[in-house]
Amino acid sequence: MSVEVHPTALVSPGAELGSGVVVGPYCVVESGASIGTGTILSAFVHVYGQVSIGTNCRVHEYTALGGDPQDHNFKGEASRVRIGNDNIIRENVTINRATGEGCETVVGDGCFIMDSVHLAHNVRVGNHVTIANKVGLSGFVTVDDYTVFGGMAGVHQFVRIGSYCMIGGLYRVTKDVPHYTLASGEPLRLTGLNSVGLRRANFPLETRRAILAFYRELYNTEKLFTRSLKTALENRASACPEVRLILEFYESSTRGVTFWTKGKSAKPEEDE
Numbered sequence: 357m358s359v360e361v362h363p364t365a366l367v368s369p370g371a372e373l374g375s376g377v378v379v380g381p382y383c384v385v386e387s388g389a390s391i392g393t394g395t396i397l398s399a400f401v402h403v404y405g406q407v408s409i410g411t412n413c414r415v416h417e418y419t420a421l422g423g424d425p426q427d428h429n430f431k432g433e434a435s436r437v438r439i440g441n442d443n444i445i446r447e448n449v450t451i452n453r454a455t456g457e458g459c460e461t462v463v464g465d466g467c468f469i470m471d472s473v474h475l476a477h478n479v480r481v482g483n484h485v486t487i488a489n490k491v492g493l494s495g496f497v498t499v500d501d502y503t504v505f506g507g508m509a510g511v512h513q514f515v516r517i518g519s520y521c522m523i524g525g526l527y528r529v530t531k532d533v534p535h536y537t538l539a540s541g542e543p544l545r546l547t548g549l550n551s552v553g554l555r556r557a558n559f560p561l562e563t564r565r566a567i568l569a570f571y572r573e574l575y576n577t578e579k580l581f582t583r584s585l586k587t588a589l590e591n592r593a594s595a596c597p598e599v600r601l602i603l604e605f606y607e608s609s610t611r612g613v614t615f616w617t618k619g620k621s622a623k624p625e626e627d628e
Contacts, residue, residue, distance in 0.1 A: 391403065491506075575615070
């Protein structure tokens with residue numbers, strides 16, 4: 357398949373374009389950029405140098421990929437943006453390259469990034485993540501696979517969000533959000549298990565029930581949280597892999613973990 361470059365586009369001879377790439381009107385692709393097979397750039401897309409885009413992505417109008425980080429610590433060092441395969445990146449998205457020599461801002465495979473989303477320096481987004489309109493992820497945020505953001509949510513720097521989470525729109529996330537949970541409110545609180553997401557992902561019923569039972573015990577209002585967590589960590593060997601993953605998340609948290617809704621034990625509806 358041949359490469360299609362619109363006559364008004366500016367593509368540096370130092371850029372690498374795979375077969376079937378389409379570069380639309382008034383796009384700019386700088387030297388050092390790499391665009392994979394079958395990827396389409398709509399009009400007015402700017403791909404800076406040191407950006408790699410995988411195969412079969414669609415990047416819509418007025419998107420800027422790989423611009424300098426908005427970070428006082430950035431001193432012009434060589435860094436990158438790495439975007440995987442099969443991503444949809446809608447209009448006006450900005451993804452900044454990393455701070456730190458040789459560091460990367462990363463987007464995985466199969467993500468849907470909607471209008472006016474901003475991914476700051478050193479952000480790492482996993483696979484099949486959906487980010488709705490005007491969400492902002494600050495520097496060094498990490499998002500694990502299959503998580504969904506409601507529109508206009510804002511995430512504080514260094515926060516980690518687990519897999520299969522759902523973050524409510526319009527809310528600010530200042531602490532880590534553990535795997536498989538729903539989070540909303542001001543201040544942000546865990547409000548339940550993401551049961552619908554887990555069912556859609558074909559998690560077995562016994563696994564969903566084990567996750568639910570774990571969170572119920574961890575956030576039992578009749579016990580101190582620290583004591584419940586200590587007990588769970590001591591008994592992790594007998595837990596299922598998904599619960600062990602949650603425990604690893606709590607252990608590795610540096611910003612602290614978002615708590616369950618104040619005054620309520622972890623008792624979402626039964627997951628049948």
